Amino acid sequence: MPVAALPVIFRCFGVRTLVFHLRQAPPYGIHSDPKEFPMRAFPVVLAFFPTFVLAEDIPLNSDVSAATLYPRGATVTRVIQFNAPAGQHDLILTDLPQNTPLDSVRVAVDGAILGSLTVRNDFVPPRSNDDNAAFKVAEAEVERLEQALRDGLAGVERIRLEQQAAEARVTFLNQLGEGEGVAEMDVAALRDLVAMIGEETLSAQQTALDAQLRADAAKRGLKDLEEELEDARQRLNSLVPEKEERAMLAVSVSADEQVQGKLTVTYNIWDAEWRPVYDVRLDRDAGKLTLDRGVLVAQHTGENWHDVALTLSTARPSEQTAPGQIWPWLRRIENPAQVRQKNLERAQSGALFGAADEAAAAEPMMVEEADAEFDGLAVTYSYPSPVSIASKADNIRISLGTLDTSAETTAQAVPLSDSNAFLVAEITNDMGELILPGAAMFYLDGRFIGQRHLELMAAGAEADLAFGPIEGLRLTRTVLDRNEGDRGIITKSNDLLEAVEIKVENLTQEDWPIRLLDRVPYSEQEDLEITWSAQPRPTEENIDGKRGILSWEFDLGAGDSKLISLEHELEWPEDKVLR
CATH class of the missing domain: 1.10.287 (Helix Hairpins)
Structure with a gap:
């Protein structure tokens, strides 16, 4: 048999199969005639001829079919139909984005038997430049x-x-x-x-x-x-043409007869995101707050997405997905002279290097792992219509509908920093969903008030949302007396006395419920003694766990005013300095 016939045999039986069986043949001596090799190999090839037909690479073109976007990152799905004759073949995709994390690629095949996968970011065969x-x-x-x-x-x-x-x-x-x-x-x-x-x-x-x-x-x-x-x-x-290099995926499949199959490729990327945007509307007369929710969607993968089935998830796989760990805490007691000697030796040999080694030994580096299962822990939104998003260009806004809740309004006054009170809506997130942080436009009775960042609001959590200043509620805070001096006869000490008068004036035409906040100092040292008094007494102390923060709640009628007196005294030893 001529040597020229070998390529045909190689294509018929597959290079790997042929090489495998040829390796089983008896070895040739150094005096064997090379021309005899094809003829000796031919019976081995013929023995397997009935079980194999023509094997070939089948190039496929793919597009993103569906994507689940997280606040950072996405799970991308590509679904490709293919036709293949009987035998073993490689389905070749050369149009994945080059920065595809190939270790996250998962493949499923319908209609054929899935074999090995070959993935490659670099040295990819050229793909057809089929612009849309x-x-x-x-x-x-x-x-x-x-x-x-x-x-x-x-x-x-x-x-x-x-x-x-x-x-x-x-x-x-x-x-x-x-x-x-x-x-x-x-x-x-x-x-x-x-x-x-x-x-x-x-x-x-x-x-x-x-x-x-x-x-x-x-x-x-x-x-x-x-x-x-x-x-x-x-x-x-x-139109944002796609010019970036691509990655390659080769999927080995086999079938006993000609098939019309489906290839599903899924992988995770970080070059996509969605972020919430809100319109927060307060209706004072109805006592209702409406949250009009939307999202801005963008992707920077290097390829344009056309008519993609889009799902948004509040899951955050890019952040911590496992609880922290606690390591054993070893404490020692030593002679003070030994401590000084160790410190001296460390300074002489390089303290920075020693400290780094000790820290590394005490607490090993933690590796964050992403978990792809978020059932029951996250909210997902499936957009009903296909969406097209150009790479590095578009920010698509999608509406997620509105949520309503009741709101109790009050005028919050902080005379220590403000000259006017501010309208605040006190709400409880009983809307059944987690509210993610994002940019928000605030509207009061249909009027635009301003733009501010909306903080994370868990289900069931309470929140205070401000809706601008109330110009007719004037605040003044006056320091009436402040003196600092020595006192005592035998044991001398220092003290500081400060008296403050706070005034709230209602110059509007309506009555307002007022919540006024102020503060007094606090101490964690026995030698620093602090006493304070207020008239009237505050309604609540240590607001939100913040020591020394005081709150007064009262109603203030139209044209009325209210005075609050606040006094505190600090006393400490003479040889100490107040900070």
Whole structure:
């Protein structure tokens, strides 16, 4: 059998199968004739001929079919239909984004038996540059308009040349009348020369003027073409062509007969995100707060997504997904002299290096692991219509509907920092969903108040949402007395006394429930003694677990005012300094 027939056999039986069986054949001696090798191998090949048919690589084109987006990251799914004859084949995809984390790629095959997977980020075979039809049309339109503009400018330049030629004729005729031979001409010849110069000069000037007018008109006519070209370029740029390199995935499949199968490829990426945006609307008369929810969706994978089934999840696999660990805490007691000696030795040998080694030994580095299962722990939103998102360009806004809850409004006054009270809506998140942090627009009775970041609000949590200042609720905080000095007869000490008067004035035309916040100092040292008094006494102390924060709650009628007196005293030993 000729050697040239081997490639056919290799394709029929597959390189791996052929090599495997040839390795089982008896080894050849160093004196064996190489020409005998094909003939000796041929019976081995024929023995397996009935079980194998033509094997081939089957290139496939794929697009993103579905994506589940997290606040950072996404799980992407590509579904590809394929046809394959009986036998073993490699399904080749060369259009995955180059930064695809190949260790997260998962593959399922319907209609055939799944074999091995080969993945590669670099040295990928070239893929067909099949831009979408809209991009090709826009690109062709830009090229057409650019050529039309070049032709128009060339036409203007040709007219300018006519004008320059006519002006050159005028210059020549002017010089002709100044020649040395003119003085020697008789009257008749001179008359003919003057007439000729006049006629030709007039004709040349008219030609130059006509050319200038036509050139100016042609130039003005190109402005519409220039604007049309600029619009075409913007349309082309908005289509965001895909130019990035790609990764490759080869999926080995086998079947006993010809199949029409389906290949499903799933992988996780970090180059996509969604972030919440809110319109927070407060209706004071109805005592209702409405949360109009939306999201901004973007992806930077290097490929454009067309008609993708989009799901949004509040799961956060990019953040901590496992509880922290507690390590044994070893404490020692040592002689003070030994401690000083160790500190000296450490300073001499390099304290930074020693401290780093000790920290590494005490607490090993933790590796964060992502868990793809979030059932019962996260809210997901499936958008009903397919969505198209260009890479590195689009921010798609999607509505998630509205949530309502009751709201109790009050005027919150902080005279230590503000001169006016602010309207605050006190709510409880009984809306049944986690509210993620995001940018929010605040509206009060239909009027835009301002933009502010909305904090995370767990289900069942309480929150205070502010809706701008109440200009008619004036706050003043005056320090009436502040003195610092020594006192005592035998044991001397220092003390500080401060008296403050707080005034709230209601200059509006309605009654307001007021919640006023202020503070007094607190101490964690026995030597620093702090006493304080207030008139009237605060309604609540240590608000939200913050020591020394006081709250007064009262109603203030239209035109009324209220005074609060607050006094505190600090006392500490003479040899100490207050901070």
